[in-house]
Amino acid sequence: MKNDYGSLIRPKPLPDSASRPVVTPLCPSVVYSSDSPDMLDAQYEGDLAGYTYSREGHPNADVVAHAIDRIEGAPHLGVVTSSGMAAVSAVLLGLTKVGDHVIGGNQLYGRSLRMMSEDLPRLGIKTTLVDPSDVDAVRSAIRKTTRIILVEVVSNPTLRMADILGLASLARETGVLLVVDNTFTTPRAFKAFDYGADVVIHSITKLLAGHSDVMLGYIAARDIEINNQLRTFTVTAGMTPSPFDCWLAERGMLSFDLRFDRAQATAAILADHLAELSLVERVIYPGRFDHPDRQLSIILLKDQFCNMVSFEISGGRTEANAFTRAAEGLNFAPTLGDVGTTISHPASSSHRALTAEQRADLGISEGFFRVSVGLEDPKILCEIFTKAIHAARN
Ligand SMILES: *Cc1c(COP(=O)(O)O)cnc(C)c1O
Numbered sequence: 001m002k003n004d005y006g007s008l009i010r011p012k013p014l015p016d017s018a019s020r021p022v023v024t025p026l027c028p029s030v031v032y033s034s035d036s037p038d039m040l041d042a043q044y045e046g047d048l049a050g051y052t053y054s055r056e057g058h059p060n061a062d063v064v065a066h067a068i069d070r071i072e073g074a075p076h077l078g079v080v081t082s083s084g085m086a087a088v089s090a091v092l093l094g095l096t097k098v099g100d101h102v103i104g105g106n107q108l109y110g111r112s113l114r115m116m117s118e119d120l121p122r123l124g125i126k127t128t129l130v131d132p133s134d135v136d137a138v139r140s141a142i143r144k145t146t147r148i149i150l151v152e153v154v155s156n157p158t159l160r161m162a163d164i165l166g167l168a169s170l171a172r173e174t175g176v177l178l179v180v181d182n183t184f185t186t187p188r189a190f191k192a193f194d195y196g197a198d199v200v201i202h203s204i205t206k207l208l209a210g211h212s213d214v215m216l217g218y219i220a221a222r223d224i225e226i227n228n229q230l231r232t233f234t235v236t237a238g239m240t241p242s243p244f245d246c247w248l249a250e251r252g253m254l255s256f257d258l259r260f261d262r263a264q265a266t267a268a269i270l271a272d273h274l275a276e277l278s279l280v281e282r283v284i285y286p287g288r289f290d291h292p293d294r295q296l297s298i299i300l301l302k303d304q305f306c307n308m309v310s311f312e313i314s315g316g317r318t319e320a321n322a323f324t325r326a327a328e329g330l331n332f333a334p335t336l337g338d339v340g341t342t343i344s345h346p347a348s349s350s351h352r353a354l355t356a357e358q359r360a361d362l363g364i365s366e367g368f369f370r371v372s373v374g375l376e377d378p379k380i381l382c383e384i385f386t387k388a389i390h391a392a393r394n
Contacts (some may be wrong), residue, residue: 024063026247029055056235060246067253068208071187072200076227078220079234080246084203085181086239087217088112091179091199092148094233095226098124101145105162107362108153109181109203116150133164133293142170148177153185153192153300156345157370158363159284159311161293164300168196177226183207184336188260189304198222199230206337207307209252210259214245224298259339259375264308266381267373271309273382279389281367284310307374308332308336313367319392320345320366326391328384336372341381343388344370 003066032051036038042048051058065078072078081087092102092115104116106129116127121338128141132151149171151162164180171178180197182190186207193201219234221227234240264287269286283290286297287305297305297325313319324332326344333342335351346364359365373381 006149011104024247024250026243027059028243029058031393044116052327054243055238056351057231057240058243058246060243060250061241064216064241064246064253065218065220066203066251067250068187068202068204069220071256072182072202072220073187073191073193074200074220075193075222076220076224078218079227079231080204080241081217081219081239082233082241082245083215084109084201084205084217085111085115086234086237087201088150088181088205089115090124090219090230090234090237090239091201092116092120092150093123093237094230095177096120096125096147099126099145100147101126101128101143102128103138103141103146103149103176104186105151105155106130106221107158107160108150108152109156109183110353112150112181124321132162132167133160133296135163135170139170142174142176146174146176148179150179150181152181153272154286154306154308154349157344157368159286159291159308159310161286161296161300162194163296164192164197166191171198172196183394184308185301185306186256186260188257189264189301189306193222195300199226204249206335207260207263208256209249210256210337210339211252212338214248214252214334216241216245216249260304260307262375263373264304265311266376266378267307267309267371268305269378270371270373270381270385271311274309274311274385274389277386277389279313279393281314282314307319307372309371309373311369311371313369313389313392314347315392316366317348320347322394323369323388323392326388328388330384336370338372338376341374344372346370 031053043050061080065080069078110333120127130137130141153162168178177198179199180192182192183199183203183206199221202218204218268287271283271288274280275283291297331342334344335342347366351364373387
């Protein structure tokens with residue numbers, strides 16, 4: 001009697017097609033079936049390329065990893081994680097052990113700072129926060145047990161520059177890993193491996209994906225052993241991303257170069273425009289002649305100064321409220337890198353846990369705003385800011 005395969009649950013492969021889809025197929029499959037135990041064995045041994053279980057890796061994640069590897073100049077296949085913080089956590093937890101010491105920039109992304117000040121110490125890993133533009137200060141913080149220096153190229157929200165070249169030579173000299181979170185700068189403005197980074201981190205959520213509809217992170221290491229160690233840790237800790245998020249990120253990244261170039265050109269225009277307004281107390285933009293780390297920004301960023309502009313208006317919370325309310329069509333939202341311009345107010349968001357005094361030390365007042373410039377017409381954008389800044393004073 002002939003078997004009736006029609007009653008089986010998953011009997012058929014996809015229909016054959018001589019032609020291939022132009023768009024990467026979305027592969028939500030959690031499991032991949034192999035032909036035999038021998039084949040599966042070869043896959044686990046790495047002798048045969050093939051997916052097994054999607055927490056261990058899947059095609060959509062690898063497509064995104066490849067795309068970032070290419071622009072970042074990563075030497076091995078990078079690891080895509082479920083968020084930027086998963087990437088930061090994987091590096092800090094996956095490469096350290098009890099008794100180790102980690103140095104971090106003193107103006108890291110808020111959650112990275114929290115990981116440094118709360119979670120690592122709880123697990124017996126000591127931490128020190130230092131100004132990363134001061135290589136001598138970082139040198140003094142290094143101990144025998146120091147394993148990692150974690151920095152961002154441009155700090156949040158005061159947009160100060162880390163001395164990456166100085167830190168890279170210090171890291172080489174002392175055998176410490178230099179980890180660079182390249183989220184703000186992106187490989188379009190800064191190729192971290194070329195400047196001596198050992199590990200590069202991204203929040204893909206921001207400029208790389210660019211549409212505020214996916215949350216993903218990325219890690220790549222120069223050394224293959226460290227790269228493998230990081231991949232294994234993310235798999236064990238369950239930091240693997242969703243295929244759909246990766247599929248969306250791949251789509252967003254198709255226009256990354258164009259978006260970045262446009263946004264950073266507009267940011268330069270907006271920064272100069274804001275500096276002309278008498279109601280603006282100061283403007284911070286790494287591409288401006290009056291930036292406090294101008295020399296570093298020219299050496300490190302050359303002429304791609306990113307899309308972030310910070311500025312300060314006088315007054316307190318009342319003026320700040322009036323400004324965001326009057327900034328018509330722009331989102332007041334604690335993110336960056338969206339296609340649309342977003343405004344954030346560190347005193348009420350990223351830096352709310354600090355005392356007013358601690359904020360004042362960093363130069364963050366109630367009138368301090370950080371702008372992530374999007375793809376709007378520069379002229380219209382400048383008009384919106386002018387109008388909103390005037391409204392804040394009435
Ligand atoms: C947003 C951000 C992160 C965290 O990324 P998520 O994708 O939000 O988890 C880490 N570092 C920097 C510099 C960021 O801007």
